[in-house]
Amino acid sequence: MxxxxxxxxxxxxxxxxxxxxxxxxxxxxxxxxxxxxxxxxxxxxxxxxxxLGLLMAQVFHRSSGRAWRLRQQSLALWSQWRHELAERGQSIPWRPGLLLLAADPEELQRQQRLLADPARRQLALQLWGRERLEALQPAVPAAALGGLYSAADGQLDAQxxxxxxxxxxxxxxxxxxxxxxxxxxxxxxxxxxxxxxxxxxxxxxxxxxxxxxxxxxxxxxxxxxxxxxxxxxxVEPVLGQALELERARDAEAGPQAAAAWTWPGAVSWRGINLVPRPDLANGRRFWLGATLEPGTSATAAALEGLRQLEGAAPEWLRQAREVRRWQGLRPRPxxxxxxxxxxxxxxxxxxxxxxxxxxxxxxxxxxxxxxxxxxxxx
Ligand SMILES: Cc1cc2nc3c(=O)[nH]c(=O)nc-3n(C[C@H](O)[C@H](O)[C@H](O)COP(=O)(O)OP(=O)(O)OC[C@H]3O[C@@H](n4cnc5c(N)ncnc54)[C@H](O)[C@@H]3O)c2cc1C
Known part of the structure; x- marks a missing residue:
């Protein structure tokens, strides 16, 4: 054809x-x-x-219907496609793991219900409690009550x-x-x-x-x-702004020291995603995104809200240096x-x-x- x-x-x-x-x-x-x-x-x-390239399939908030099925099918296909392409010498970097933080009790209950859902029994999902979150380096927002961790979701290099x-x-x-x-x-x-x-x-x-x-x-x-x-x-445009940031150097460790990340992958807080980039600047860089701004105009206030994680940014995040910023339009039906x-x-x-x-x-x-x-x- x-x-x-x-x-x-x-x-x-x-x-x-x-x-x-x-x-x-x-x-x-x-x-x-x-x-x-x-x-x-x-x-x-x-x-x-x-x-940003996040693949959020298994943590999706519904466990049935068209959107759920498309997400599961797509996640499986990405894995097959990456292997097929790799056999012909084309590689697509993939960083597995996604931790969805619960910012309030309702979100925590929703995560607990998701995990109990029989449709997700076979999936590699876990609930993380506060102790586990507190052990993470660098710190996640102190207000996080818990988190839903998915080993199969993660971040793919879209470019x-x-x-x-x-x-x-x-x-x-x-x-x-x-x-x-x-x-x-x-x-x-x-x-x-x-x-x-x-x-x-x-x-x-x-x-x-x-x-x-x-x-x-x-x-x-x-x-x-x-x-x-x-x-x-x-379709109508919904603008998104995103940032590449760099964590400050640990003065004790010296300029060449790699930044420590004990995160299990990307982390999501109230719909804002933090994506560690171990491949950039000795692992000190990460992506933060994205704003949700209906229309085609970017506002400074939305970018600031993102930068401050809507008021929940830990100290290391507030101290991070901006390396670059960008924006794009999403087509919303x-x-x-x-x-x-x-x-x-x-x-x-x-x-x-x-x-x-x-x-x-x-x-x-x-x-x-x-x-x-x-x-x-x-
Ligand atoms: C900041 C930001 C972060 C995002 N993060 C994620 C994420 O983490 N995970 C995720 O899954 N999605 C994410 N998205 C959404 C994702 O980028 C979009 O859903 C996706 O790019 C849509 O792809 P597309 O190919 O349909 O559209 P596009 O990438 O917009 O491609 C459409 C193409 O059509 C071309 N075109 C238009 N008109 C014509 C014409 N008349 N003739 C020829 N060519 C034409 C354009 O040049 C364009 O290249 C994000 C989006 C933004 C903006």
């Missing part, structure tokens, strides 16, 4: 890779950089390039994943166009293809299938088809649960609206697309 994937973020790349490796003829169309789309802000990155998928797909024959798609047209009766993708720079290409994974760019392509506008497929995986018309698939979990959900989304394409041609 000739498939055109619109959008080269993580979801589009994962989809193009999966289809290409399964023997389809795939063309990926990724728009050239347009600073005005990012609000002209020098620290703005496109969606997938801004992600490395994109590079690995792109290189491996190219080796299998993926064609990538650095172009912006201006419009989609259905040509059901034309020979040689059902969809025409008009390119902004002129010309276009034909495909049996179009997969729309253009993030926030999807609205513009769907509206003229009468599918968006007030329709259920619209309007009035619908994320993600949007929909067959919109014959040969037109939407894989978008991944909001806060596009890194986690990219493999399950790609698998869904492959099922649609292959199921229809079986």
């Amino acid at each position: 000739a498939v055109a994937v619109v959008g080269g973020g993580l979801v589009g790349l994962a989809t193009a890779w999966r289809l290409q490796r399964r023997g389809h003829q795939v063309q990926l169309i990724e728009a050239p950089d347009a600073p005005e789309e990012l609000g002209g802000c020098p620290t703005a990155l496109r969606g997938s390039r801004a992600a 490395a994943a994109m590079a690995a998928l792109a290189a491996d797909a190219a080796a299998a024959g993926l064609i990538t166009h650095r172009e912006r798609v201006a419009a989609l047209e259905s040509r059901a009766r034309a020979p040689g293809g059902r969809w025409w993708l008009a390119l902004e720079a002129g010309g276009g290409l034909e495909a049996d299938w179009v997969v729309l994974s253009a993030g926030l760019g999807g609205n513009r392509l769907l509206e003229p088809l009468g599918l968006a506008g007030a329709s259920p497929w619209r 309007v009035g619908r649960p994320a993600p949007l995986l929909e067959a919109l018309a014959p040969g037109l698939l939407l894989a978008g609206g991944h909001y806060r979990n596009g890194v986690l959900l990219a493999p399950a989304s790609a698998a869904w697309v492959a099922e649609q394409v292959e199921g229809a041609s079986a």
